[in-house]
Amino acid sequence: MHPRFQRLLGRNNFSVGLELPLDNDWSSDGQRLRQAEGRPFGVPDLKQHATLARLADQAGFRALWVRDVPVYDPNFGDAAQVFETFSYLGYLAGITQNIMLATAAVVLPLRQPWLTLKAANSIDELSDGRLLLGVASGDRPMEYPLFGVDYAQRAELFRDAVELLHSQGQDRLPEGAHLLPQRPEAAPLLVAGLGQQSPAWIGAHMDGWLAYPGTPDEHRRRVALWREVGGDKPYISFVHLDLAADPHAPMQRLRFGGRCGRLALIEELQALREAGVQHVGLHLRRSERPVAEAIEEIAEFVLPRFHHAN
Template identity: 25%
Template sequence: MVQVLGQGRLVYGMQLPVQSQSSLFAESWEADAGARELAEIARTADRSGFAYIASCDHVAIPRRLARAMGTTWYDPVATLSFLAGVTERVRLLSHVAIVGLRHPLVTAKQYATLDHLSGGRLILGVGAGHVEEEFDALGADFAGRGGVLNESIDALKAALGQDEYPEHHGERYQFSGLGQRPRPAQERVPIWVGGSSPAAVRRAATRADGWLPQGDPRTKLPAKIAKLKELRAEAGIEAPITIGTIVEPLYLGEPDWEVGRWTLSGKPEAIAASLREFKAMGVHQIQIRFRSRSVDELTDQMAAFGAEVAPHLND
C-alpha cells in the first residue's frame, strides 16, 4: 500500500524555479540561473524539511504560447536525476509528467531508473497536457488525451511495480514478455494526478494515490475534496489518497518591495496559522512558492520557513 504523504501531518514541498520559466510565475533572476542555483535550492530543501521538490514537463512550446509560457522547460527526468545526486532525503516529484506524449514503457524505463538510482524517492505526478501543437509534433493523440492518460496510468501501475516482465492489455497499449530492469527501489511508485477539472478529479479519485489540484482557490477546495472522496468511495477504493494544494505565494517578514496582492506575508506564526486552514479542509501536503529577487533571498526564505513556520503547521 502507498501511504499518505506525511501520515496525518501537514507537510510541504515546492515546485522548483529555474526549470520552468513561464511569465506567469518566474522571477526575473531565474533567466540567468542554471545548474548551480538549482543544486543550491535542492540542498536547501533537503536541509529544511521539504517533503519534495518538483519539476514540470513540456517538450516544445509553439510560438503562439511562447510569450506567456516561455520556451525554458527543463526535462523532468534529467533535472530530478541531477538533483537526486546532490540531495539525500527530499522526494522527487514530476509535476506533472505529460505521459500521453510517450509510450508507457518509455516512461516506465526513465522513471524506474530514477527511482532506483535515488533510493526510492520518486513520486510520479501525471497530467493530460494542454498544448495541441506539442502533441501533433510527437504524433500523440491530443483530442483523446484524457482516455490516453487513463490507460497510461493503468499501464504504468503495472510497469512501475516489481514484476520484471510487466503486462498490460488495453485499448491503446499492449505489452507482455518484455523485461525491464532496473526495477524501482519502491515496492510501488506512488502516482499522483494533476488537474482540477471534473475529469481530473474523477481520475485522481479512481486511479491515483494522490491528487494535485491546479490553482483552486481556498473557497472552492473543500467541495472538490468532498467530491473526490465521494467518487473514491463509490468506486469501492479504501486505500488512502494524498490530497494536495498549491498555496498562495509566500514572503516571510514584512517586504520592502512589491510582492503582489495575493502574497501571504508577515510573521511566521501568522503564516503558519493561515496554512493550517488547509489541514482543516483535509489537505495532506501543500505546495509552496516564495517571492524572491535572487537565489540567496529564495534560499533564505526556504530556510526560514523550515525553521520558523514548519514547526507550527501541525499545532
C-alpha cells in the same frame, strides 16, 4: 493509501514542500536580471539550482515538485525548471538524500509509455524509493502536432499509460522479457486535473490528486468532491508565495497565492490543513527576497509547526 505517502505526510498527515524552479524571476529584481540577461519571461535563472535544492533537502522540506514543460511556448510564458523532467530528477536524486522527488505533472500522452515506465523506475531506484509520479493529459495544444500525437486521442493514451505504470507491464511483455530496473512497488500516481477522464475513473485508478491552487474555502469544496470519489487518498496543492520580511505582515491575496509574513503563512497553512489539504508545495518565483533567505526562514519558523511531530 499508498505507503509512500506516510513518508511524505508524516504522522500529522500534513506537510510542506517546494515547487521548482527555486528562483524569484517573477519578482521585481528577478525581472530586471532576466531582462539584463536577455531571458524570455518565464525562463528562470538556474545558476543556484543545485545549491538551493540541497538547502531544501537539508532544511526539512518534504518534496521537490518538478513540472513537465517539453517546449517553451511564449503564449504561456513559463518554462518551469527548464530541464527535462526525468533527466533532472535523476540529477536531483544524486544531490539530495531525504526529500521526496515529485512531478506535477508528467504529460503522459506526449511520451512513449514504456520509456516513461523505465524512466520512472530508474528515478525510483536511484533515489531509493523517493519518487511521487504526478501525471496529466496536458493543456498545450501546440505540443501535440509537434510530437506527432493526435490531440483528440489524449484521453485514451492517458488511460493506457496509467494502466502500464500500475501493472509495470508484466502482462504485456514477451515471455522471458523484463523491463529493468524492476521495483518492489510502483511509484504512486497522482493526477493533475482529471486527465480527460471522469471523476469516478480518477478516484478508482489514481493514488492522489494534485489540485489547482486556491483559497482554503475553495479547497474545502474541492476536497469534499475528491473524498466522494477518492476516499482517503491524498489531496495535494500549491501556493505561490511572496514571504514578506515583516513576520506580522497580513495576507494579501495574489493570483494562486499571496504575499504575507511568516505568521500569516502559518495561519494560511493551518487553514488549508483544516480544509483537508494534506501537502502544500510552495512556489517562490514571486519572492521579493532572495529565495535562500525565504527557504531558511520557513524552515526555522514555519516547518516546525507542521513537521515537528512527524
